[in-house]
Amino acid sequence: MEKVEYLVVGCGLSGAIIAERIASIEKQKVLVIDKRDHIGGNVYDYKQYGITVHKYGPHVFHTNNKEVWDYLSKFTEWYYFMYRVKAFIDGKEVNIPFNLDSLYKVFPNTLAQKLEEKLLNNFKFNSKIPILELKNSSDNDLQFLAEYIYEKVFLGYTVKQWGVKPEDIDSLVSARVPIYISKDDRYFTDKYQAIPKNGYTKMIENILNNPLIEVRLKTDFKDVKNKIDYDIMYFTGSIDELFDYKHGKLPYRSLNIEFKKYDKEFMQSGPQINYPENYDYTRSVEYKYYLDEKSDKTILSYEYPCEYKDGKNERYYPIPNEDNQKLYKKYLKELLKLNNARRTGNPRWIYVLGRLGDYKYYNMDEVVEKALMLAKEKL
Ligand SMILES: Cc1cc2nc3c(=O)[nH]c(=O)nc-3n(C[C@H](O)[C@H](O)[C@H](O)COP(=O)(O)OP(=O)(O)OC[C@H]3O[C@@H](n4cnc5c(N)ncnc54)[C@H](O)[C@@H]3O)c2cc1C
Structure with a gap:
């Protein structure tokens, strides 16, 4: 069995930041695994026809939290962007x-x-x-x-x-x-609003750029949990999965995101148009607007909300209602039980965090704030 001191499950913003904090503060090695074939979790982006495309839907960073802003600014330059x-x-x-x-x-x-x-x-x-x-x-x-x-x-x-x-x-x-009650047409009114100049993936790559951090992609926790021994695990996957769904599955809403390329310079008047009335999709997004990228082509995505089905699509939005909160709390109790057992011989300690771990819709800045807070408390 492979032995590590620190294991981080999930290489989204939460996992990457925790790994960076462990490596920088504790100066310890940390292994980060992710079941996907890329880093960044839901903020992952890539370039196509000179346009930065957000694979899991459009992401605009916005916050009033200076600490969060300053922390991320160590890893990226920003393109200042007021979302409309x-x-x-x-x-x-x-x-x-x-x-x-x-x-x-x-x-x-x-x-x-x-x-x-x-x-x-x-x-x-x-x-x-x-x-x-x-x-x-x-x-x-x-x-x-x-x-x-x-x-x-x-x-x-x-x-x-x-x-x-x-x-x-x-x-x-x-x-x-x-x-x-204003003529202000900005979608967000936070003090800091921007998009990483070289994309979110590059920013995450910079966060992980530490010789003490090893990233293993295409590695699902469930396949390696009996092969990797750890002292402390930071788990950013869905908390029900951690306990083999023993109390039932936490429901999520998913999206079928359809991407289309057009041989035209622009298709719509701005980055995002919502469709509350007609059409089956909720919004269409034109990506070249986000970093003001020039191309004679354009790429749009159309979002079709749908039910989350295990293994078939992605968990996008936790569904906030009383029953689901009760179910989530059952898993939190399991976590407490597991960590308490440490005193009676279980050498491991598990922290659960992130939008899937906390079963909560978080904006990016909230995820960063929580990861930094946890690092401050525990490291
Ligand atoms: C459509 C959409 C648009 C959004 N737009 C914005 C926006 O404009 N502005 C904003 O501030 N926020 C936005 N958000 C929120 C933002 O995406 C999240 O706050 C952030 O990505 C959460 O980061 P995370 O690391 O907690 O989770 P994730 O990014 O989901 O990372 C979790 C990682 O864990 C991995 N994982 C899960 N289970 C396992 C397992 N068993 N084994 C191994 N790996 C595992 C996953 O593959 C994933 O990579 C948006 C969210 C959605 C859904």
């Missing part, structure tokens, strides 16, 4: 989040003006108001607007995205769909 997203509603491209300008795109001028005034009178300028809050207002016009946004922006998109009725979705997810 449009939705195709009633045949028109409208700013998303729906904002004061969007009113004038979809309604006649007088109505748009009236709604704008009411919004400004009732809510703080520059605030993001969750759609549900608007719906609960006593003003008929605001209720009408809430209903419009709910129907045209939220309902169709959410039903497609999650394959369920919006009422069945955790209110945290519904709250992600706001109306923006």
Whole structure:
């Protein structure tokens, strides 16, 4: 049996950062395995026709956390990028989040003006108001607007995205769909917004660039768990898998992402167009916009949400509801039991982290923050 002190399962952002911290702080060797044939996990990107394509859907880095920003900045230069997203509603491209300008795109001028005034009178300028809050207002016009946004922006998109009725979705997810009381058309408002200048894969490669770190790809934990002995494991895969699904499988939503190349310079007016109403896909993404890359061709992806099926597609989004949280907590208890057993002879210690380990949708900056925090506590 091969023996290592530190084993990291998963070479996404979480795994790469933990490995880097172990190598830099502890000055110890660390073995990183990943079942995929590439590093980077879901932020993996590659070049085609001079265009950087994000294999697992578009990724724009955004954060207010300076520590996270400074940490990643050691491994990449940035292309500063303010994300702007449009939705195709009633045949028109409208700013998303729906904002004061969007009113004038979809309604006649007088109505748009009236709604704008009411919004400004009732809510703080520059605030993001969750759609549900608007719906609960006593003003008929605001209720009408809430209903419009709910129907045209939220309902169709959410039903497609999650394959369920919006009422069945955790209110945290519904709250992600706001109306923006502003003319600011940026999708995110964080202080730092950018994309690694040479791509995410290169950034991860730089994070892993330490002679103490060994990466083994195409290596699934389940195939090697009886062949590699470790003292401490950082596991960034799905927590149910770690315990052989003994309490059942944690459900995920997946995506079928279809990539198309066109022999044209541009296909759409910006990087991302959402389709809440028509079409089976939820959004189309034109990749050359992200790093302002020049090519006489263009590459787009179309996302078709679907159910996650083990071995058939990828785990993309944990499904946040009470039952799934209960199931997740059962696995957390198993982890505690396992680690407690250490005191009675089990020499191993396991930490579980990342979007799959915590069964939580995390933006990239949250994943970085959590990995850095864990490293600070444990190393
Ligand atoms: C479609 C989509 C778009 C997104 N866009 C954004 C965005 O614009 N901005 C943003 O901030 N965030 C975005 N995110 C979130 C971002 O992708 C995640 O926060 C981040 O990639 C999570 O990193 P991670 O290392 O925790 O997980 P992952 O990237 O999933 O890495 C886990 C790794 O573990 C490996 N693994 C799993 N099980 C095993 C096993 N048994 N054996 C070996 N290896 C295993 C996997 O192959 C994978 O490489 C998006 C997410 C999705 C789904």
